[in-house]
Amino acid sequence: MAIGGKRKKLIQTPESKIQGYWGEFSSRAVNLFVAGQLFVALTAAGFMILAKDAQTVFVGIVVIIVLELLVQALVICLVLQPQKRLIKFISHLVAGKDAMAEIPRHRWDEHSGLTAIASYIQSINSASTAATLASAAENVNEQADNYVVNALNITDVGIVMLDKQRRVIYRNTAAPIRNGFNNEQALDLLFNERDSVSDWVERTSKNVIKATKVWQRIPNLPDDSEERERRYYDVIANYAQGEEAEIVLAIIDRTPQYGRDEDDLNLIAFAAHELRGPVTVIRGYLDILINDMGKDITPDTKQLFDRLSVSANRLSSYISNILNTSRYDQRHLNTNLEEQTLSAIFHSIIDDVTLRASSQGRLLSIHVPDDLPAVAADISGMGEVFTNLIDNAIKYSREGGSIEVNAWAHDNYVVVDIIDHGIGMPANVVSNLFRKFYRSHRSRGSAIGTGIGLYVSKAIVEQHGGELSVRSQEGEGSTFTVTLPTYVSIKDKLLNGTAQNSAAMSENTPRIQNHGMLK
């Protein structure tokens, strides 16, 4: 029982104590009062009965008065004093002083439950202090929010948030935004076709609920009405389905970097334009002269004309190589992939390469069956590749040597070998062959070249989703192999538009824009 009682006491909460306090306190006070008065009255009665003389009566009255005073003192101590201590405690609390020091700790207070009431009031007070602190913290948060908003407007990184409907719900100062149709805010960025943020979200939202994508070198929209500066951005998009800001874009202005590349590219483009003018004239008038002379031309003169033509054609190829290398290095080299046959590609270069070979005394034989599966190719790009490879074979073979071009289908690929029986090269040269400006030991003496033909050829082939490799035996010749995927095998990717332009740039290989998608 005692243990049970103790346990009961232990589980008493301040609330239950305060609720039962008045009943307990008042009955205790009444009991004390009644018992005290009863004791005094009984003592008085005893004296009355026992009193025999006036002296005893006097002593009796004095005793009763003393007893009465004691009872009164007891009532004051046990009933009024606790109230005084409680009020003192509360007044400390209200004054904000340390009320804990004033918690009534008299053993009778403990007994009367007063301590529990004081603790309870103390706990209410702490809770309200905590609430005050919390509201203060909220103020701090609000202030932090202000800091964030200010910081977002100071930073050079543009931040744009779009909701589910792709509406702009937040933009900071740096964000490139313009007013579009109906005055709605829209991104002032010129994405490649079928590769905008909303195209991407459209595609990704079907499969995933969270995704990130990076676009590089995205220019701002051209403005017809005024001459405004072209700017270039890298765009990082985060997509989180269901969030209020479903799409968050960080847009970094990279104009200082990309703009400089652009200037370089423009310089090369203008230089190429200037160089191409005279080349056009030389090639064109040679063509006219040869046609005009017709059958009157002597074999000797014909040979001279051919040499002139070949040189002019080479010059034109070199200019293309230089331009393409520069474009490739600056991620500008895009290819326009279309369904093409290898015969069509070779048809476009055959006159040129045949003349190049014959005028330099090489026997060129091209075996490209008409019935090979079509490939996805940029006809001028692949034309340049095969011209480069045949030119290379001419350079590194001997007078009178033969050069063979053989093509066949293998699984989902079409393979083209360009074989020369020339001087070949050792393994250490092979491993460096596709490096920019690399010119092998053998080219230092006789052959001419810019050292970028193979480099840019490899880049172009890889942009087609293909491969360019070489096998070589020193003294016996080299075989360059071009492997291109068939049109059918990559048709879907092409039609999805994902192989266009730079869609793949950040998702796969950053260097090669189309290539990644075709893998």
Added chain:
Amino acid sequence: MTKKILCIEDDRLIGEMYQRALEKAGYTFVLKTDGDEGLQEAYTTRYDFILLDLMLPNKKGDEVLSVLRAKENPISAATKVIILTNFQQDDSARAGLERKVDAYLIKADITPSKLISILKNLS
């Protein structure tokens, strides 16, 4: 009937080179060396082909093209427009132009003979 060609090309050496080759091949050839003049000429006579350079005085080739192919008052759809330039544009600009024309050729990459065979293929 002989086919008519309008060539808008500011480099006379190149323009006259095409003139010589194409006239010999049986085409009627008119050469204009300025964007504005070329544009006017395109509206005075109906041509079968317009060979259009991009770097032109007074009006650039792309501007000439946008007038020729504008919604209002375009030239005949039967007239084939071929851009013939040595200017290397960035790819997006080039792709934009390619959609509007029948061919986009780099002058340095082709010879007059090649141009004639391309014109034959386009007819």
